[in-house]
Amino acid sequence: MILWQLFISYLQIGFFGFGGGYAMLSLIQNEVVVRHQWMSNAEFADIVAVSQITPGPIAINSATYVGYTVGEQQGGVWFGILGSLVATFAVCLPALTLMILVTRFFLKLKHNRYVEGTMLGMRPVVIGMIAAAALLLIFPHTTDPADANFIDGWSWVLFAGVFIGSLRKVNPILLILLSAAAGVAIYYPW
Incomplete structure (x- = not known):
């Protein structure tokens, strides 16, 4: 059951997380800390810190760490490894699918004014999502007093x-x- 929840949560994050890993952090934090309460905000902040210093995209790194942590809490090390594989695959699946589809048509449509307008319109949204992720880490939404003052x-x-x-x-x-x-x-x- 927990693996299915990890898969669905990270699949949603993968589909709606435009703008890269930092823009996805607010979505990940909402799923992991607020909605499912798999970990505290302080634990999530630690995972974000480790994800930033390890090689690779932050969204994929955090999916791997969160999947492992949640899986290990449920059933030990091997279940943690399985959880990390499920979360990592789920967050990558939408991007992989969309890139395969988009690359077939993008070269033909990249000078289309609607496509250019859409790309320009997404820039402020990405900046807003990155700012939201930073604010969520600085001012966490939590009822646990230990989490509220981890900074x-x-x-x-x-x-x-x-x-x-x-x-x-x-x-x-x-x-x-x-x-x-x-x-x-x-x-x-x-």
């Missing part, structure tokens, strides 16, 4: 440091390593 003062300090570092063109790998070291130093229960 603390140190999180803002780390964010400001990385933001300033990125403006000054510091190597992103160095910023990731320094952030990881700071996170361990601040949050590890010594």
Whole structure:
């Protein structure tokens, strides 16, 4: 039953998540945290963080991690692996199907004014979905007091440091390593 719910949820995310992985985050958060309550907002934020630093698209990475976590909670490691495969396949299936269909016709229609207008009209929507995902991570919709304040003062300090570092063109790998070291130093229960 849980595998079917994972498949349907990620199939919906795959169909309606236009604009790439960051635009899909609000849809994923709604399905995983709010609707099905498979994990807390803090756990979801951790999965988003890990999905960002691992190679590959964030939507596929998060689908793999969420599928594994939900499956493992239901039936152990092997069920977790199966859950990750189901969620990853489901989120990729709509894009794969649409790309096969669209590529057949896009070259003929790419200069069509309706197609161009549709693509231009989708840009503000994508920006809005990315902003919604950021706001959902900063201001979570939760009734659990432990989840409501998972972003603390140190999180803002780390964010400001990385933001300033990125403006000054510091190597992103160095910023990731320094952030990881700071996170361990601040949050590890010594």
